[in-house]
Amino acid sequence: MRRIAILLAAALVLAADVFVVVKEAQNRSGSPIATIELTEWELRLVRPQRESTALFLELAWEPVWGWGRFKFEDGPGWFNQAKLEEVGYDCRLAPSDPSAAANYRTMTAAAAHYRAMTAKEAFVVLEYSEAGGGGVDNGRSSRSRLVAVDAGRSFAPLRKKYPDARFLIVPSLVRLLYIAKWDPNTRKDAPGAYLRGAVVEMLVGQISVPPSQRSVLQALSQTTSDYLATPEARARGPRYSVVLHYGRNYEPWIGSCRLLASARQ
Amino acid sequence: MGESIAKHEAQQRADRIRAFREELAELEREGALTLDAAQRATVESHLQQTLAELAKRFDVDTTASQKQISWGMRIASTLGGLALCAAVVLFFQRFWGSLGVPAQVAVLVVTPLVMLAATEFAARRERTLYYGSLLSLVAFGAFVLNLTVLGSIFNLTPSRDALLAWGIFGLLLAYAYGLQLPLAAGLICLLGYLAACFSSWLGAPWLSFPERPENFLLGGLILIAVPGLRLQRRYAEFDWLYRTLGLLTLFLAILILSEWGAVSYLPMRQSAVEAIYQVMGFAGAGMALWMGIRARFAGVANLGAAFFTVFLYLRFYHWWWDWMPGYLFFLVIGLISIGLLALFRKLRRRTAEVVTP
Numbered sequence: 108m109r110r111i112a113i114l115l116a117a118a119l120v121l122a123a124d125v126f127v128v129v130k131e132a133q134n135r136s137g138s139p140i141a142t143i144e145l146t147e148w149e150l151r152l153v154r155p156q157r158e159s160t161a162l163f164l165e166l167a168w169e170p171v172w173g174w175g176r177f178k179f180e181d182g183p184g185w186f187n188q189a190k191l192e193e194v195g196y197d198c199r200l201a202p203s204d205p206s207a208a209a210n211y212r213t214m215t216a217a218a219a220h221y222r223a224m225t226a227k228e229a230f231v232v233l234e235y236s237e238a239g240g241g242g243v244d245n246g247r248s249s250r251s252r253l254v255a256v257d258a259g260r261s262f263a264p265l266r267k268k269y270p271d272a273r274f275l276i277v278p279s280l281v282r283l284l285y286i287a288k289w290d291p292n293t294r295k296d297a298p299g300a301y302l303r304g305a306v307v308e309m310l311v312g313q314i315s316v317p318p319s320q321r322s323v324l325q326a327l328s329q330t331t332s333d334y335l336a337t338p339e340a341r342a343r344g345p346r347y348s349v350v351l352h353y354g355r356n357y358e359p360w361i362g363s364c365r366l367l368a369s370a371r372q
Numbered sequence: 373m374g375e376s377i378a379k380h381e382a383q384q385r386a387d388r389i390r391a392f393r394e395e396l397a398e399l400e401r402e403g404a405l406t407l408d409a410a411q412r413a414t415v416e417s418h419l420q421q422t423l424a425e426l427a428k429r430f431d432v433d434t435t436a437s438q439k440q441i442s443w444g445m446r447i448a449s450t451l452g453g454l455a456l457c458a459a460v461v462l463f464f465q466r467f468w469g470s471l472g473v474p475a476q477v478a479v480l481v482v483t484p485l486v487m488l489a490a491t492e493f494a495a496r497r498e499r500t501l502y503y504g505s506l507l508s509l510v511a512f513g514a515f516v517l518n519l520t521v522l523g524s525i526f527n528l529t530p531s532r533d534a535l536l537a538w539g540i541f542g543l544l545l546a547y548a549y550g551l552q553l554p555l556a557a558g559l560i561c562l563l564g565y566l567a568a569c570f571s572s573w574l575g576a577p578w579l580s581f582p583e584r585p586e587n588f589l590l591g592g593l594i595l596i597a598v599p600g601l602r603l604q605r606r607y608a609e610f611d612w613l614y615r616t617l618g619l620l621t622l623f624l625a626i627l628i629l630s631e632w633g634a635v636s637y638l639p640m641r642q643s644a645v646e647a648i649y650q651v652m653g654f655a656g657a658g659m660a661l662w663m664g665i666r667a668r669f670a671g672v673a674n675l676g677a678a679f680f681t682v683f684l685y686l687r688f689y690h691w692w693w694d695w696m697p698g699y700l701f702f703l704v705i706g707l708i709s710i711g712l713l714a715l716f717r718k719l720r721r722r723t724a725e726v727v728t729p
Contacts, residue, residue, distance in 0.1 A: 112548035113492055116541055120484050120515055123537045124522065128477070131526040158462060160469025161524075195575065219642050223634035225576040225583050278529065280577060310529045318472045325469070358527050 134354035140266075141353040142362070143235060143275055147345035149251045151331035152324060153313065162316035162324055164349060164361070166277075166309050167251040168233050183303030185256065186281075191304045194229040194258055196283050203299045221285035221302060230357075231279040231306050232257040232269050249335055249345075255306045262357065278357045280308040314351070314359050323347065323364040379499070379550070380609040382430040389419050390436065431499040442500075449502045450553060453509030460510060461517050468521075476525055480518045487511035488545075495549050508545045508554045515541050532578045535565035552613055559595065559617055566591040574637065585625035586637050592621035616671050619660055623679040626653045631686065653683040665719070681712070 150164035188198050202217050233253040256274075258281055259265045265276050281304050290297035316324055327334075327346055334340050350362035396415075399405040407415065423434045433439040460483065468476065487510050494503040519534045542558020545551060567587035568578035581587045595618030598604055599611035629636055630653050633645030640648075657680035664673025685705065692701055 109548045112544045113488060116511075116544040116548070117485055117488055119537060119541055119544070120481065120488075120518065123519060123534075124477075124481050127519070127522045127526065127528065130528060134526075134528075156462075156465060159465040160467065161465060162469065163524075216641065219634045223636075225571075225580040227575075228577045280579070311527050313524070314527050315525050318469075321469060356529065358529060360527055 130356065134356040134358045135360065136355065139352035139354055140357070141272070141275055142350065143272065144348055144350050145235065145253070146348045146367070147331055147334075148249055149235070149253045150314070150349050150351065152327060152334075152347075153330055153332075162321055163313040164316060165313050166253070168253040168255055168306065168309075169251050170255070170305075183286075183301055186258065186304035186306075188302045190258060191283055191302055194260055194281060194304070195227050196224065196304075198283075198302055202285060202302050218285050218287075218300070221283060224283045226280040226282045226307060228310070229258045229260060229279060229281045230262050230265055230276050231255050231281065231309075232259075232265055233275040233277060234269075235273045235275065249340060258304065258306070275353070276357075277353070278310040279306050280310065281305065282307045311358055314361060316364070317361055320361055320364040323366060326366070379430040379432065382426045383432045386423060386426050386432045386434050389423055390434070393419065445500075445502050446505075449506045450509070453506040453513075453553065456506065456510045457513030460514055464517060464521065473525065477522065480521055484511050484514035484518055487514050491545070491549070501549060501551065504549055505551050505553055508549065508551050509557070512538070512542055512545065512554050512557050530579060532565055532568035532572070535561045535568060539565055546610070547607065550607075550609065552610065555610055555613055556617065559614070563588060563591040563595070563617075563621060566594070584635055584637065585628045588621050588625045592618045592625065594618070595621065612669070612671050615669060616675065619672060619675050622656060623653070623660075623675070626656060627679070627682065627686075630683070650683070650687070654680065657683060677716070684708075 149167055151167050153163050153165050155161055155163065188202075192198050200217050200220050202221060232255070234256045236252050236254055253275065257265065257269070258279075262276055269276065284303050284305055286301055286303060288297040288299045288301065289295075324347060329337070334346065345367055347364055347366050349364045351359055352362050353359050396405070396407075400407070426432045427434055433442050464479065464483075471479065487507055491504050491507040491511055494507050495501060498504065516538055519537065522528075523530065523534070539558045539562035542554045542556075542561060546553075546555030546558060564581070567581040570587040570590060571581035571584065572578045576584070595614050598614045598618075599608075604611070604614075626649050630646055630649035633640075633642040633649065636645040636649075638645050638648070657676045660672050660676030661680060662676075664670065664676055688701075688705060688708070692704065696704070
């Protein structure tokens with residue numbers, strides 16, 4: 108009996124690993140569904156731990172999400188209530204209410220209802236725009252030039268709508284945000300509220316650098332966040348570019364990496 | 373597997389013999405019972421023989437000091453297992469960069485298999501299973517590392533099925549050798565898997581399952597019910613773990629919902645949800661206390677009492693903290709604690725009356 112249990116445990120390990128490898132092979136079979144070349148500003152070099160020799164690139168996009176991030180904006184932009192409903196949120200309860208307050212014990216029924224909503228999976232369209240994140244790049248910004256421009260529940264309609272290679276369609280987590288309106292004159296919450304969506308996370312946000320490409324990036328002593336803190340980052344620009352592929356299961360892999368000559372010279 | 377249960381029963385028998393010897397000595401000192409030399413020799417010889425047999429067959433603790441040392445060994449084995457898990461993870465991360473993908477995959481696949489073999493080897497050599505327990509924990513950690521790192525290397529979308537695989541692996545190890553550490557690890561993974569499934573069925577991504585405590589209620593109830601299953605009766609030594617983990621899951625979920633109803637699935641006002649879970653919390657904790665005393669499950673009774681007190685003090689905080697002066701609030705809490713002590717004492721006395729014929 109004990110021997111059977113141990114053999115089953117060993118078989119489970121092997122079966123799980125075979126499943127992973129087959130899934131990976133399936134993702135990379137045939138030609139990639141998307142290929143795009145991005146720079147360090149869009150794929151940021153990270154090291155998981157101090158002692159780790161693993162290298163990862165983290166996908167960065169605009170607008171970056173964070174609690175309170177959209178508080179002072181005029182409105183929801185493209186990720187409005189209609190789009191939220193399209194990705195599966197139930198927004199029938201009217202969000203507008205004059206007494207929305209910060210404290211969760213005293214906030215309105217609508218605020219409590221919407222703020223408790225969990226994230227949802229959706230495909231997000233990221234546009235690679237040379238103009239820079241949020242359209243503010245004047246050649247010096249280190250912001251990602253991948254900008255979220257649309258979202259939907261399935262891949263095919265979005266690909267049809269955005270066939271160009273500069274659009275990357277990526278499975279992500281999106282979240283509904285309930286935002287009390289802001290009065291810039293009184294610098295206080297104004298009457299009323301609105302709903303907007305935010306792209307909070309890519310399902311595969313960290314991409315492993317394969318051994319074949321590691322030598323290119325290993326020469327860089329600093330991670331991107333450390334590099335951005337130096338004056339050199341502003342003067343020099345991104346240090347590398349990466350060709351990124353997406354396969355059948357919408358999972359990415361790195362095709363090639365190359366170091367860039369100083370972009371500002 | 374039967375061996376571990378027999379060992380559990382053997383240890384209980386050894387404990388009873390030790391208690392019997394102590395009580396016999398006490399009775400003789402008080403003059404309530406006097407055995408003549410022949411009787412004493414017969415009883416002592418029988419007890420010695422039984423203990424020697426139990427020690428030989430099952431390596432049980434036959435003295436109080438042996439038992440204390442065993443506890444120390446169990447703690448050392450757990451800490452050692454956790455430390456070795458960390459060592460395996462950090463070792464792999466340290467050399468990850470210098471390995472090609474086939475070598476990475478080979479190391480990841482082979483490590484849990486080698487650890488499984490090592491666990492089996494240790495279990496054959498040592499009946500107390502301290503080394504076996506330690507190595508089984510490393511095997512479990514290696515399998516977690518295996519799937520996590522393979523997912524990272526190939527940039528796979530995270531899947532809840534990994535939790536299921538880890539859970540089954542932990543249970544196989546636990547039931548193979550009668551080990552509680554892999555059982556606890558496996559059950560936690562299975563609780564996570566069930567909660568993730570529940571989250572998906574209700575339209576949320578599985579990754580957000582920790583955000584809704586109600587996702588864990590079903591899993592908690594299942595764990596509490598498992599010791600009642602006929603199949604489980606052969607593994608009675610695991611029962612306390614199922615009950616404790618199940619009750620902890622239930623009470624923690626109810627505690628969060630009773631304080632923050634907004635994270636509930638129930639289509640009601642937040643205050644109504646909180647009120648429902650407050651009532652459920654008191655009823656559940658009270659029931660656990662009552663059942664624990666009745667069925668003599670000390671862990672269940674303690675957990676029930678602890679959560680009943682937490683629920684009660686949280687209510688006091690919400691009712692009185694804002695308007696009562698601090699000194700008065702703590703005075704009232706102190707007086708109520710004294711009242712609770714008196715209540716529990718009375719309850720204790722009543723249970724003693726039930727036990728004493």
